[in-house]
Amino acid sequence: MINIPKGTKDVLPNQSYKWQFIENAARGVARVFNLSEIRTPVFEHTELFKRGVGETTDVVNKEMYTFEDKGGRSVTLKPEGTAGAVRLFIENGLSNSALPVKTYYITPAFRYERPQAGRLREFHQFGIEVFGSKSYATDAEVIFAASSFLEKLGVKARLEINSIGCKSCRAEYNRALKNYFSPHLEKMCATCRSRFDKNPLRILDCKEEGCKKVIAGAPKITDYLCGECAAHFKGVKNLLSAQGLDYTVNPMIVRGLDYYSKTVFEFVSEAIGAQGTVCGGGRYDGLVEELGGQPTPAIGFAAGIERLLLLMENTSAPFPEEDKPLIYIAGLDEKSRDYVFGMVTELRLKGIRAELDHMDRSVKAQFKYADKTGVKYVAVVGEDELKNKTINIKNMSDGTQETVNISEVYSYLVQKENL
Ligand code: ATP
Numbered sequence: 086m087i088n089i090p091k092g093t094k095d096v097l098p099n100q101s102y103k104w105q106f107i108e109n110a111a112r113g114v115a116r117v118f119n120l121s122e123i124r125t126p127v128f129e130h131t132e133l134f135k136r137g138v139g140e141t142t143d144v145v146n147k148e149m150y151t152f153e154d155k156g157g158r159s160v161t162l163k164p165e166g167t168a169g170a171v172r173l174f175i176e177n178g179l180s181n182s183a184l185p186v187k188t189y190y191i192t193p194a195f196r197y198e199r200p201q202a203g204r205l206r207e208f209h210q211f212g213i214e215v216f217g218s219k220s221y222a223t224d225a226e227v228i229f230a231a232s233s234f235l236e237k238l239g240v241k242a243r244l245e246i247n248s249i250g251c252k253s254c255r256a257e258y259n260r261a262l263k264n265y266f267s268p269h270l271e272k273m274c275a276t277c278r279s280r281f282d283k284n285p286l287r288i289l290d291c292k293e294e295g296c297k298k299v300i301a302g303a304p305k306i307t308d309y310l311c312g313e314c315a316a317h318f319k320g321v322k323n324l325l326s327a328q329g330l331d332y333t334v335n336p337m338i339v340r341g342l343d344y345y346s347k348t349v350f351e352f353v354s355e356a357i358g359a360q361g362t363v364c365g366g367g368r369y370d371g372l373v374e375e376l377g378g379q380p381t382p383a384i385g386f387a388a389g390i391e392r393l394l395l396l397m398e399n400t401s402a403p404f405p406e407e408d409k410p411l412i413y414i415a416g417l418d419e420k421s422r423d424y425v426f427g428m429v430t431e432l433r434l435k436g437i438r439a440e441l442d443h444m445d446r447s448v449k450a451q452f453k454y455a456d457k458t459g460v461k462y463v464a465v466v467g468e469d470e471l472k473n474k475t476i477n478i479k480n481m482s483d484g485t486q487e488t489v490n491i492s493e494v495y496s497y498l499v500q501k502e503n504l
């Protein structure tokens with residue numbers, strides 16, 4: 086017996102309706118926010134993620150599924166959705182279309198991490214990416230899309246926002262960070278020490294307890310924003326407040342990827358332990374150009390579907406009922422069974438979720454099985470029914486029975502169920 090690879094999960098037949106519920110909520114939100122779906126390959130040239138996610142990130146340094154294909158090219162399974170979306174935007178010349186280009190995706194993503202609750206090696210993301218607008222209203226719109234999505238799922242998560250400024254304000258902030266961290270550097274982790282030289286901002290993202298203590302006293306980016314970035318951030322906050330969306334400013338959020346600028350945000354919940362970030366995003370005005378396109382401001386987010394599922398299960402968020410078959414028709418003997426096959430097929434072609442026996446069960450066992458599937462109506466066909474051209478349809482939820490012409494089962498169901 087060969088087992089599933091570590092850090093991956095099956096979705097079982099009696100669980101997939103939960104995934105569909107989340108995915109439908111995502112598509113519903115995307116529709117009203119006027120976003121169009123994009124699909125990119127599961128693997129890309131490794132270079133795309135090195136440049137697109139950033140060489141100083143954990144994702145690129147430690148977590149990528151990278152391998153050489155048979156042609157000797159280095160390819161990587163996508164660890165996130167943004168880099169591929171940006172490549173798609175550039176490669177297909179979408180900067181020449183009407184801006185902003187508003188996109189969304191639902192995709193698997195792969196990271197070689199230590200598996201634990203809410204942390205997998207293959208996981209799934211619903212993400213949106215909007216290209217071409219630098220307006221703070223776009224930031225607010227993207228945050229609202231994330232918030233409406235979580236609301237649809239009945240998930241309560243707190244919104245934390247920050248601005249990490251642009252290149253010019255960050256230069257000064259990085260100097261302040263270096264001044265602050267340099268006397269503490271010896272007691273900080275190796276990753277932080279290497280980030281100190283390459284990208285001190287990323288130190289703020291460290292999860293080590295010892296480092297976190299030092300980080301708590303670090304200067305705050307919000308005190309270093311240039312005029313333009315400060316005004317942009319104020320614009321975002323005003324729009325969120327005006328629409329009654331609660332948030333807190335957390336100057337420690339820098340996000341895991343390198344090319345963020347200005348607004349960054351996370352939706353966080355305490356209900357699923359350490360891996361509490363269910364959705365993270367931000368503006369990445371430099372990335373399109375970095376990857377070879379025309380300078381194009383952009384912003385997006387990604388929400389982890391497994392983490393949301395975990396959160397919904399832990400907080401008993403209401404999933405809709407699993408869709409059950411509407412009618413089960415049992416056949417008593419071979420001739421009746423063949424007739425039932427025709428009846429059920431006809432119902433299915435008309436859009437009714439219908440079922441029949443495939444296991445040569447006795448009538449009693451067929452009833453027991455039908456009951457287990459949660460079906461609403463059950464009918465039996467035998468010699469008498471074939472002769473009289475009528476059948477009894479039993480409503481399993483209230484026990485009532487009605488006799489119906491055998492060729493009129495469909496119209497009976499339509500009338501009963503207001504289909
Ligand atoms: P974390 O701090 O939890 O490692 P991250 O900053 O690496 O998160 P992002 O790259 O922003 O995460 O990914 C967006 C979302 O994808 C996360 O908020 C989370 O919900 C989900 N996610 C990220 N990594 C994993 C994983 N290994 N397993 C399951 N979900 C994940």
Ligand code: MG
Nearest residue numbers: 143144196341
């Ligand atoms: Mg991570």
